[in-house]
Amino acid sequence: MVIAAIGSIPLIMTLGNSMLIPIFPKMKSSLDLSQMQVSLTITVFSIAGAICIPVVGYLSDRFSRKVIIIPSLILFGLGGLLAGLGAAFFSNSYTWIIIGRIIQGIGAAGTAPIAMALTGDLFKGGEQSRVLGVFEASNGLGKVLSPIIGSLIALIVWHLVFFAFPLFSIISLLLVWFFVKEKSNRQAPPPFPKYVRGLLSVFKHEGRWLFTTYLAGGTVLFTLFGILFYLSDILESKHSIEGVLKGLILALPLLVMVSTSYITGSKIGKNLEKMKKLAVLGFLLMTISFGLLVMFEKIVLFLIVLALSSVGAGLILPCVNSIITGAVGKERRGFVTSLYGSVRFLGVALGPPVFTRLMDWSRTGMFLTIAAFTLIVGLLVLTLLHVKGKDGTDNKQTAVRYKYL
Numbered sequence: 171m172v173i174a175a176i177g178s179i180p181l182i183m184t185l186g187n188s189m190l191i192p193i194f195p196k197m198k199s200s201l202d203l204s205q206m207q208v209s210l211t212i213t214v215f216s217i218a219g220a221i222c223i224p225v226v227g228y229l230s231d232r233f234s235r236k237v238i239i240i241p242s243l244i245l246f247g248l249g250g251l252l253a254g255l256g257a258a259f260f261s262n263s264y265t266w267i268i269i270g271r272i273i274q275g276i277g278a279a280g281t282a283p284i285a286m287a288l289t290g291d292l293f294k295g296g297e298q299s300r301v302l303g304v305f306e307a308s309n310g311l312g313k314v315l316s317p318i319i320g321s322l323i324a325l326i327v328w329h330l331v332f333f334a335f336p337l338f339s340i341i342s343l344l345l346v347w348f349f350v351k352e353k354s355n356r357q358a359p360p361p362f363p364k365y366v367r368g369l370l371s372v373f374k375h376e377g378r379w380l381f382t383t384y385l386a387g388g389t390v391l392f393t394l395f396g397i398l399f400y401l402s403d404i405l406e407s408k409h410s411i412e413g414v415l416k417g418l419i420l421a422l423p424l425l426v427m428v429s430t431s432y433i434t435g436s437k438i439g440k441n442l443e444k445m446k447k448l449a450v451l452g453f454l455l456m457t458i459s460f461g462l463l464v465m466f467e468k469i470v471l472f473l474i475v476l477a478l479s480s481v482g483a484g485l486i487l488p489c490v491n492s493i494i495t496g497a498v499g500k501e502r503r504g505f506v507t508s509l510y511g512s513v514r515f516l517g518v519a520l521g522p523p524v525f526t527r528l529m530d531w532s533r534t535g536m537f538l539t540i541a542a543f544t545l546i547v548g549l550l551v552l553t554l555l556h557v558k559g560k561d562g563t564d565n566k567q568t569a570v571r572y573k574y575l
Contacts, residue, residue, distance in 0.1 A: 171345070171349055172244050172292065172349050172351075173301055173304055173414060174287060174344075174345060174349070175342075175345035175346050175348075175350050176285050176289055176292075176301070176304075176305065176347045177304050177307075177308035177348065178283040178330075178341065178342040178345050178353060179239065179243075179282055179284075179285035179311065179330065179342055179345070179346065180285060180309040180310070181279045181308045181309065181310050181311060181312040181338075181342070182243065182246065182281060182283070182312070182338050182339060182342045183246075183278045183281045183309075183312070184282075184309050184312030184313050184316060185312050185315075185334075185335065185338055187212050187216070187316075188216060188316035188317060188318060188320075188424075189311060189316035189317070189320040189323075189331055189334070190211060190212065190314045190317055190331060190441050191316075191317060191398055191399065191402045191418050191420060192317050192320040192324060192416055192420060193320055193323075193324045193328040193331055193402075193405075194208045194211075194399075194402055195402070195403070195406045195412075195489055196324060196328040197211075197328055197329075200328060201236055201263055201264050203264060204525060205403075205526050206526055207264065208523035209399065209523045209526055210268065210523070211267060211268065211383075212395065212399075212518065212519065212521075212522050213273050213382045213519045213520075213522065213523055214268055214271050214272050214275065214409045215271045215272070215274055215275040215519075216275060216515040216516065216518040217275065217515070217516070217519045218271075218274075218275030218276050218279070219272075219275040219278045219279040219299060219511075219512070219515040220279075220511075220512040220513075220515040220519065221279075221512075222275070222276050222279035222280075223283050223348025223509070223512040223515065224236050224509055224512060225279075225281060226242065226280040226283075226284065226508065227284070227287070227506075227507065227511075230280075230284045231287075231522040234362055235284050235285075235287060235288040235348075235350075236288075236289065236346060236350060238263065238280045238284050239280055239284050239285065239288070240343055240344055240346060240347060241280065241337045242257040242277045242278070242279065242280025243277065243280075243281060243282070243342055243343040243346070244277070244339065244343065245273060245276060245277030245280075245283065246274050246277030246278055246335065246339050247274070247277075247335055247336035247337075247338075247339030247515070248270065248273060248277070248336070249270045249273030249275075249276070249277055249335070250270065250274055250332045250333070250334070250335025250336055250337070250339075250525055251270075251297045251332070251333065252264065252269065252270035253267045253269075253270025253271055253274070253329075253332040254267070254270070254329055254330070254331075254332030254333040254335075256270055257329035257332060258270075259274055260262040263329075267332075268293070270308075270332065271286065273516070274335065276514075278461040279515075280393065282309065282498075282511060283507050283512075284507075285305065285512065286305060286491065286494075286510075286511070288350070288438045288505045289301050289305060290507070295512050300435060300436055300575065304432070304435065305491065306410065307428050307431045307432035307435065308432075309428075309487075311428050312468030313394075313421075313424040313427070313428070314421045314424040314425045314428055317398075317417040317418075317420035317421050317422070317424070318332070318414065318418060318421050319417075319419060320415040320419030320477075321414045321416055321418075322414060322417070324413075325413060325414070328333065331369050345574030358414060363466075365439075378554055379554055379555050380494070380506075380550060380553060382440065382550050382554045383490050383493050383494055383551075383555070384494075384509070384512075384513040385389050385513070385547055385550065386449060386453075386467075386486055386490050386547055386550075386551055387486070387487060387490045387510060387513060387514050388514055388516060388517035389453075389492075389512040389517060389518070389543070389544060389547045390452075390456075390483045390486050390487055390517070391515075391517035391518045391521070392517035392518070392520050392524070393456065393460070393479065393483075393520045393521065393543075394427075394483060394521070395517070395518045395521035395522060396520075396521035396522060396524060396525035397423075397476065397479070397521075397525070398420060398424075398452060398521075399521060399522040399525050399526070400525050400529060400536075401419075401420060401423075401476075402416070402420060403529070405420075405469075413467075419473070420463070420471070422473055422477075423473065423476050423477060423479070423480040424480070426477045426481060427480040427481070427483045427484040427485065428479035428484070430480070430481050430483075430484025430485060431483075431487055431488050433484075433485040434448060434484060434485055434488040434489065435488035435491075435492075438488065438489060438492060440492070442493070445489035445492060445493060446489070446551070446552075446555050448485045448486070448489050449485065449486050449489045449490065449548075449551050450548055450552050451482070451485055452481075452482035452483065452484070452485035452486035452489075452546025453482060453486065453544050453545070453547055453549075453551060454482070454548055455478045455479065455481055455482035455485070455542045456478070456479040456482035456483065456541075456548075457541050457542075457545040457548065458463050458475060458478060458541075459475055459477075459479035459482065459548060460479060460537050460540045460542075460544060461479035461538065461539075461541040462475050462478075463475055463476065464492075464533075464534050464537045464538060466514060477561040479513045485501035494507060494510050514574065528540075530568045
């Protein structure tokens with residue numbers, strides 16, 4: 171039940187964006203919005219979260235993980251409620267939706283990134299990697315279910331989706347409240363100046379590989395939400411596919427990713443060499459997939475080729491999660507994992523608007539540009555992560571270490 175409670179947190183956060191993707195065309199026509207305005211409903215959520223995550227990360231190190239997670243879930247639900255009420259009953263509906271989404275983003279800042287740090291606190295060694303695999307699989311499961319749930323709810327009325335967020339938040343909140351018990355022998359937090367000096371020391375000595383792993387995780391989320399935004403648009407505009415069928419199609423690449431994430435997390439243990447190799451392989455598969463998508467417009471062939479990039483994403487994310495979670499001691503883990511969460515949020519924020527611009531420019535240019543980008547990030551992972559030993563099974567807090575150029 172502890173794992174279920176932890177797994178529910180990224181599931182809730184994922185629903186915050188992915189469940190909206192199927193309703194975008196209806197929102198666009200109902201409120202007379204531009205494609206860019208629609209994409210901003212994801213962007214403002216993610217930017218608000220990215221800005222707040224480092225703050226709540228520090229607070230979770232200073233106090234406790236649950237003290238941050240529970241109010242954050244409440245705020246997330248309230249933001250969804252405000253967006254729903256604004257869309258249904260208020261004038262200037264779009265403005266209220268944006269305000270509600272900003273509040274949701276602030277709430278989301280204290281959910282998944284802090285849950286990742288909580289996992290590092292409660293589990294060690296290979297068990298930690300397995301739970302982080304469940305964590306990423308839960309994240310992916312949310313992405314799989316959310317287009318289907320969003321499509322089903324939209325059959326009634328599109329803005330009803332926003333009212334689902336408070337319900338899901340309450341379920342996760344109750345699971346965390348009753349089943350997550352943090353260790354009572356928690357050390358007193360260091361004074362703020364000492365805390366900052368410790369963080370600066372971490373990034374001074376291990377910053378190059380740490381920022382590389384941040385970039386890797388952010389790139390996966392950037393491409394994932396960008397391609398989902400593109401796919402949601404073409405399914406209706408070019409293939410006249412709507413409703414639940416559209417939700418099911420959007421869920422297919424995500425299902426491939428979540429399955430791969432779960433298997434990867436269960437197999438990597440604390441083997442750092444394996445993590446690096448799988449991450450590089452993941453970026454290679456993503457590069458090949460995006461490069462080949464230029465040649466395929468029929469939806470079945472497009473989805474088959476797109477599945478390669480989903481496999482790549484499923485290989486990368488559990489490895490990056492394990493590396494970052496084990497990179498520093500418990501006393502600073504909240505900030506380091508939260509900063510990683512900020513980068514992931516920024517990836518999500520940038521995906522839809524960047525892909526919108528690229529779609530307006532050139533379909534071929536869009537896929538080739540993204541393929542080149544994933545190739546560059548893969549090369550950075552290959553060259554900047556030099557593994558020192560096969561595993562990190564010693565008992566020190568900073569068991570995961572790398573040589574850096």
